[in-house]
Amino acid sequence: MWKKRGKGWKVFFTRQQAVCVAAGIGLYAFMAIASGRNGGTISDGGGLKRAGPGQGEITYEIEVSGLDKEEEHRKVPVRIPVSERRYSEREATELFDRLENRLEKEILGENKSLAEIHSNLSLKSGLDDYGVKLRWESDNPELVDSLGNVHNERTKEQGEPAVLRARARVGRHEHTYEFHVTVYPPVMTPEEKAADEFLTWAGEEDLKQQTEDYLKLPSVYYGKKLNYYLPKDNSYRLFPVLGLFMAALLHIKKGMDKQNRAKKREQQLLFDYSEVVSKLVVYIGAGLTVRGAFERIAAGYEAGIKEGKREVRPAYEEMLKTVFQLESGVSEGRAFGEFGRRCGLQPYLKLCTLLEQSQKNGSRQLRQALELEMVSAFEQRKNLAKKLGEEAGTKLLLPLLFMLFVVMIMIVVPAFLSFY
Structure with a gap:
């Protein structure tokens, strides 16, 4: 390592660094010596070693001097294939x-x-x-x-x-x-040999009884009484394992459904946010209080649900709950705060903060703040729609690739079959 001492620079190495440097120099010297032994000049008595019989051809890359008529000492790279050695x-x-x-x-x-x-x-x-x-x-x-x-x-x-x-x-x-x-015949145990003999006899009996509806098996065979049984079907033993597997899948599905519902609810809340803010701006600009605006928006949503003109939306459902809280005597600040916490998203928490501040400091600057928030909300909605469109395009890749695979099979298979 370089370190400044006084007016000049001195070199200081740790022991490990010195070992690394020495190892690098030693390896270089070893490879240089080995290269000198294995390479260098091929004398008149030397040559290129062939591979053994059956080992294939070897291609040597060598340099030849004397091929260039103008510069005799110039080395020209040449690739020489050397075939394998043959037996005499x-x-x-x-x-x-x-x-x-x-x-x-x-x-x-x-x-x-x-x-x-x-x-x-x-x-x-x-x-x-x-x-x-x-x-x-x-x-x-x-x-x-x-x-x-x-x-x-x-x-x-x-x-x-x-x-x-x-x-x-x-x-x-x-x-x-x-x-x-x-x-010779395969080596069989006495049981296997007896079974093979019985199978041969059963085959002969089958030929004799081909006109009968059933193959009649003997009750006595070489003086011994025989009993016949159908093997038990043990495939049902797999059912408990399948039941446990299905239970695990149902548990996983339940968790995935819960996540999907939460994700869908979050997307709907984000989509409805710009609409909620714009309606608040309109109603507050018309002279209604924040509570009155909430009540008017909730009433319009409830009427649309009863008439079947609107679908259930989580943002308006939470606004209905907030109106019920206000009617039951809950303070506006608390009701608006719980509305934001139930929605659980940053835009709604910000909106509820603005509404709570208006309750404390007056609603003089509320409309202007809501207008700025409305512009931001519509921009956010546009970005969300763009993101969902990109996700939909990504989901279509798999079926498109599958269709491409099917088309390739339809084209390639007849081409291959035409050669036969």
Whole structure:
């Protein structure tokens, strides 16, 4: 760190800062040495190392000097692709010989040996570490297919033979392996074996009784009495969980409905605020008192509700409650204050503050204050309408995207089907 001492500047490092600087210098030196070893000049005896067989092509970015006839020492960047190394004939033969025992072990899967196959085989499509590609064939695909699936449901107890051929290819070298396998029936527990035998017998009885309305099951089977039962339907156990889930959803829905009602009420209060203030300005300007203006506005709203010309609005409902309070003897200051608190929004609290101040200081400046508030209220209403319009446009995005997705499917699917 730099710090001023007297007339000059001196450098002061903490221990941690010194370690960081030393580490940066050390890493730079290490990378410079490594770069010198790995890069630098490629001598006449050097070259570009190929990737191993099956690992693909490598592209080297090198700089070559001497290509520019005017400036011999100028280095020209060149990208040289180097193909993978290929096996020689002798190397390929040795590789195929080594892989035979490995393939014989890897294709077994869960089986113990090729002479006793009970389950599916693991037939790989290649050995990436050697770059060898494999293609499998079977002389009895109904018993063992080329994917290694074993179909031994109806195989004889003494087993059935099959031959698997693997065509191995690496570069231009090819070799064919043959594996002789014997497939046996799947290993079953005594219960599974008895059930399989009974199922076979039931199938034979079904063929015999095809003209009957019902398949008659035997009461005695190999000297033993049989009883038949339909399995119980346990799907109804899910009902209590569904009930709890629905109860949780109803609780969440109740909370969301409450929030939506509160949000809708708030929006209606904000929309009606400018109208309420403008009516107060008109009635107070006509010579009515604040109480008289409230009573006149509430009476007009109540008459409109009775005639069915108006819908219920929260702002006017609160004004009706305020008028009822005034008629019951509550003071105007208290009634107006409770009106603002019930509405719970800042514009109404401001309005009630103006009305309460007019009760204390006189209503000389009330009309002018209300006119200024009316201008602000209409501006606020305009901004609210603009905001709601933007929200409505955002809500339409999802159905529009869904319609776009449907249209794309209608266009793309026939185009794809035309290729078949």
